[in-house]
Amino acid sequence: MRRSYARLRGGRWDRPRREGHMTAVKHVGIVGAGQMGRGIAEVCARAGLSVTLCDTTEARARAGLAGVADSLLRAEKKGTLTCEERAHALAGITVAADLSRLAGADLVVEAAVEDERAKTELFRRLDEVVAQPDAVLASNTSSIPIARLAAATRRPQSVLGLHFFNPVPVMPLVEVIPSLHTSRATELRVRAFAGEALGKRTIVAQDRAGFVVNSLLVPYLLAAARMVASGTATAEDIDTGMTAGCAHPMGPLRLADLIGLDTVTAIGDALYEEYKEPLYAPPPLLRRMVESGLLGRKSGRGFFNYAA
Numbered sequence: 001m002r003r004s005y006a007r008l009r010g011g012r013w014d015r016p017r018r019e020g021h022m023t024a025v026k027h028v029g030i031v032g033a034g035q036m037g038r039g040i041a042e043v044c045a046r047a048g049l050s051v052t053l054c055d056t057t058e059a060r061a062r063a064g065l066a067g068v069a070d071s072l073l074r075a076e077k078k079g080t081l082t083c084e085e086r087a088h089a090l091a092g093i094t095v096a097a098d099l100s101r102l103a104g105a106d107l108v109v110e111a112a113v114e115d116e117r118a119k120t121e122l123f124r125r126l127d128e129v130v131a132q133p134d135a136v137l138a139s140n141t142s143s144i145p146i147a148r149l150a151a152a153t154r155r156p157q158s159v160l161g162l163h164f165f166n167p168v169p170v171m172p173l174v175e176v177i178p179s180l181h182t183s184r185a186t187e188l189r190v191r192a193f194a195g196e197a198l199g200k201r202t203i204v205a206q207d208r209a210g211f212v213v214n215s216l217l218v219p220y221l222l223a224a225a226r227m228v229a230s231g232t233a234t235a236e237d238i239d240t241g242m243t244a245g246c247a248h249p250m251g252p253l254r255l256a257d258l259i260g261l262d263t264v265t266a267i268g269d270a271l272y273e274e275y276k277e278p279l280y281a282p283p284p285l286l287r288r289m290v291e292s293g294l295l296g297r298k299s300g301r302g303f304f305n306y307a308a
């Protein structure tokens with residue numbers, strides 16, 4: 001057995017088996033029409049899948065759809081999408097304000113607020129409403145243990161993490177996170193969905209807060225926030241240090257603004273709770289910014305001003 005493929009499943013090591021019959025995902029339900037949910041809706045619709053984009057109110061779901069429509073129009077103007085492809089993708093998305101509209105989904109991706117209680121309640125409800133017995137319930141969580149979400153359902157074998165990166169239409173990576181209860185069939189089905197249907201690169205991570213990318217990225221973003229707080233350099237110069245000095249596409253503070261300072265703080269808290277390492281603890285400045293409504297790009301101001 002190739003050790004790198006071995007994975008602990010309920011106390012035993014197993015090896016990947018050849019897939020048996022795997023039903024392709026055709027109908028995707030997305031819960032949460034914020035920046036991640038709408039990005040996921042866009043890539044699914046562009047892949048020709050039928051998408052139901054659900055939020056707590058129809059107005060929120062419609063705002064998500066409007067965001068997808070803008071993004072598709074930009075892609076058409078850039079020439080990466082024809083007018084027909086844009087219309088087809090848009091027509092593939094239906095909005096909903098009631099989770100019961102996800103009853104027929106083959107796969108649901110939960111992309112709601114990064115709050116464990118809210119997500120746990122959503123998984124409990126999804127378990128009630130999603131009718132297909134082999135439907136997959138996935139979470140786009142950045143840091144909440146998948147096992148806790150799975151425990152809210154009666155089908156933990158069909159629950160896993162499916163973590164996209166912002167901006168979803170641009171970033172090629174998706175992290176796939178099976179819990180100790182996730183079946184091999186569920187994992188393979190979701191890897192085929194993300195890799196083949198959506199054309200993303202997939203990596204598989206164990207069910208530990210932060211998975212691979214955020215365990216590395218978030219301490220770096222928090223360190224940059226601490227530098228601002230201690231006056232080491234200006235926000236502009238800290239970012240220039242990493243773009244001009246290390247060829248990062250974006251400095252850590254603009255990246256934190258893009259992700260959302262509330263989300264960065266929530267991920268830091270979840271990582272700190274899991275590992276109790278000071279490097280994961282959000283600094284007071286970041287908390288004050290969030291409490292003051294300075295959430296980054298989505299609120300118009302964070303470490304930088306986006307009002308213009």
Ligand code: CAA
Nearest residue numbers: 071078142164165166167169170171214217249250255259
């Ligand atoms: N939607 C669709 N396309 C977008 C987009 C969006 N929101 N934002 C940018 N793009 C496209 C542009 O249209 C452009 O496409 P073409 O090259 O085909 O013309 C391309 O991306 C580059 O955009 P720009 O030229 O406008 O700007 P840029 O060169 O500065 O790139 C960026 C913008 C892609 C965001 C780039 O700065 C970047 O890669 N930044 C790092 C992003 C990153 O690290 N994301 C991961 C965050 S961590 C996370 O999401 C996980 C978590 O749990 C916290």
